[in-house]
Amino acid sequence: MKIPKLEHGRGFRPISVFTRHKFAVAGLIVILSEIILVVLLPVIFKMDPIVSDLSSFGAKPGAGHLLGTDSIGRDLFARLVYGGRTSLFVGFMSTLFAVALGVPLGLLAGYYRRWVECAVMRLVEVFMSFPSMVLILVLVSVIGPSVWTVTVVIGFLGWTQFARLVFASVLTIREKEYVLSASAIGSSDAAIILKYIFPGAVNPVLIAGTFMTASSILLESSLSFLGMGVQPPASSWGSMLYDAQSIAVLSGKPWQWIPPGFMLILTVLCINFLGDGIRNMLEPKNKTNI
Amino acid sequence: MVGESGCGKSTLAHSILRLIRPDSGSARYRGRDILSLNRTELLEMRRKMQIVFQDPYSSLAPHMTAEKLIGDPLRVHGCRSEASIREMVVKLLCEVGLDADCLHRFPHEFSGGQRQRIGIARALILNPEFVVCDEPVSALDVSVRAQVLNLMRSLQISKKLTYLFISHDLSVVKHISDRIAVMYMGKIVELADKWRLYANPAHPYTKGLLGAIPSLQGRRRGGISLSGDAPDAYQRPSGCCFRNRCPAAELVCKIEEPELKDVGHGHMAACHLQGPRGDESVPSAAMV
Known part of the structure; x- marks a missing residue:
């Protein structure tokens, strides 16, 4: 070896x-x-995920429609591609949103300790004590389902893990002598946090961010599957699964649900x-x- | 400044530079109280007073190149021109015995001695008057220790620096110091010119320290050997903090805390048995 x-x-x-x-x-x-x-x-x-092809409803995959059409004649390949746009967008953007919220709060809590730490970390605990799926359902139904709502709500409930990760990293980094040396040369608090502490806390954020992207995509699909995510006629992989819920489709028209599920x-x-x-x-x- | 581990040397160094806030007392530099400076005054003070840290492995940010590390003080103090920063950094790298190839290397690519040279360059780039050296060579190999010490000495002369050199190694201190302060449990117990202190130590603790230097000629004149450990800092003994290890402790040592006082020729010591009250020197062989 x-x-x-x-x-x-x-x-x-x-x-x-x-x-x-x-x-x-x-x-x-x-x-x-x-x-x-x-x-x-x-x-x-040229592909259109919304317009129905009036000549073929629930058609099998073939020359005209690569992956067939759904029960109201919309091209499934187009819907798959546009659904991918939505799913990936929600996955990445909600993670970005969570990072943008959690990382600064974690940095501040870890650097200043005292009441900042108290406030931020208690807030984290409050957020983590809610069952997130229920909270997301409530928030989405209050605000009204849309791609942006889903993105923001998932991000808003996901920031806690980043705040905790960064907080823990900062606690170890701030004891290092190089942080002391940064204040010895007269750096401001902001400069110490951004130039000396933050670079040491990036790695775990990057790793957790990747994993959160995956779970956000799943969460968005679950929401769409429950009818609380992307609203028709727009598509996402989750909403395509939602459209294919009936027993007849599940057993008789697998091309309607296998591609989005597989993707x-x-x-x-x-x-x-x-x-x-x-x-x-x-x-x-x-x-x-x- | 010499003293054993945990006696408060680094705390003192950090307090002087206001890197930590002392619970009580004051720190004065050229008559100005450092603890009461406002933001701009503090920045001005940091230009004049710098520090070289103890551990070259943790005192350099691992993600910054040598150029960034050394040039950052200039940026903080308002220098905006990248070209002139680089010029200064290269100049300083040469002065501390590194070459310009090092600019884009990260701390982990340097040896301990080289890292400490970077630490020194970072401290000196603002042209300070006063540099606190917090055990700058104690983490280094014996073979590079002398190189770094000699570098610091020649920089001291060429840049007219004042050092507060902290160490627990008496041979290092003897090499670099002019005046020596001995610290024990957070208090300065003796302060004197180097030659006076080595020739005629007044405080029994200093005698113990000098007696502990290994030598080929047997025990040093005036040295004694100490027993026991320093007491827990949270359970300070009453009176003189050294009394339960002192071979000559008397009743007064238990009751009253000795002040630092002149025992002749500017030689200061904090011991009841020295100076006007008890002029006879401590019997040096009492414990041997």
């Missing part, structure tokens, strides 16, 4: 650690191509592999080999 180089000497190459994890590489490729495809396909090919599983799996790879790359000590 080759002994892996762990110390951050000149020979340490995080990239090679990442590429050694084959599933992570595959995950990265799949996710990137998905993003490119859902952005580019509608631009290159959902593939995407979530790939993002999780990607997260594993990033974790191996950034935290060589917590290595989990697959």
Whole structure:
């Protein structure tokens, strides 16, 4: 067995650690191509996910409609691509929103301690003590379901994990002598936090962010499946599954639900592999080999 | 400044620079109370007073290159031109014995001695007058210790610096100091010129420290050997904090805390048995 180089000497190459994890590489490729495809396909090919083809309802996959049509004649391939746009958008944006909310709060709580820590961490505990699915359902039905509502609500309920992660990192970093040296040269609090503390707390955020993207995509699908997510006629992978709920469709027209289900599983799996790879790359000590 | 581990040397260093807030007392530099300075005054003060930290492995931010580490003080103090910052950094790198190749390297790519040189460069780039050196060589290998000490000495002369040099190593202190203060349990127990202190230590603790220096000629003149450990800082003994290890402790040591007083020629010591009251020196061989 080759002994892996762990110390951050000149020979340490995080990239090679990442590429050694084959599933992570595959995950990265799949996710990137998905993003490119859902952005580019509608631009290159004329496709419409809303207009019904009055000549074919519930058609099988074939020449005219690559993946067939649903029960009111909408092209399923177009809906799959546009649904991918929605699902990926919600996944990434809600994570971004959660990071933007949680990271600064965690930094402030960890750096200033005292009442800031008290306020932020108690707030985190309050948020975490709610069953999030129920809360999301309530919030969405109060505000009204839409892509943006779902994104913001998922992000708004997801910030706590980032605040806790960053808080924990800051607690260890602020005891390091280099933070003291930053104040010895006269850096302001903001400069100390941004230039000296934050870079040391980024890695766990990146890793947790990847995993949250996957779970947000799932959450959005669950919401859409419950009818609380994306509203028709717009599509997401979850809402396509919702449309295919009847027994007749489930048993007789599998092309209506297999593609969105498959894409959902593939995407979530790939993002999780990607997260594993990033974790191996950034935290060589917590290595989990697959 | 010498003293054993945990006696408060680093606390003193950090208090002087207002890196921590002392619970009581004051810190004065050129007559100004550092603890009451406002933001701009504090920034001005930081330009004049700098610090070299003890541990070169944790005192340099691991994600910053040498250029950023050394140039950051200039940026904080309002220098905006990247070109002139780089010029200054390169100049200082040369002065501390590193070359310009190091600019884009990260701390983990340097040895302990090189890192401490970067720490020194970072402290000196603002042209301070006064530099606190908090055990700057204690984390280093013996072989590079002398190099770094000699570097600090020559920088002291060329840049006309005043050092507050903290150490627990008497041989290092003897090499670099002019005046030496001995600290025990958070108090300065003796303060004197280097030669006077080494030739004629007044406080029994200093005698114990000097007696503990290994030498080939047997025990030093005037040295004594100490027994026991420093007491818990939360359970200070009454009176003189050194009395339960002192070979010559008397009743007065138990009752009254000795003040730091002149025992002749600017030699200060905090001991009841020294100076005008008890002029006879402590019997040095009492415990041997």
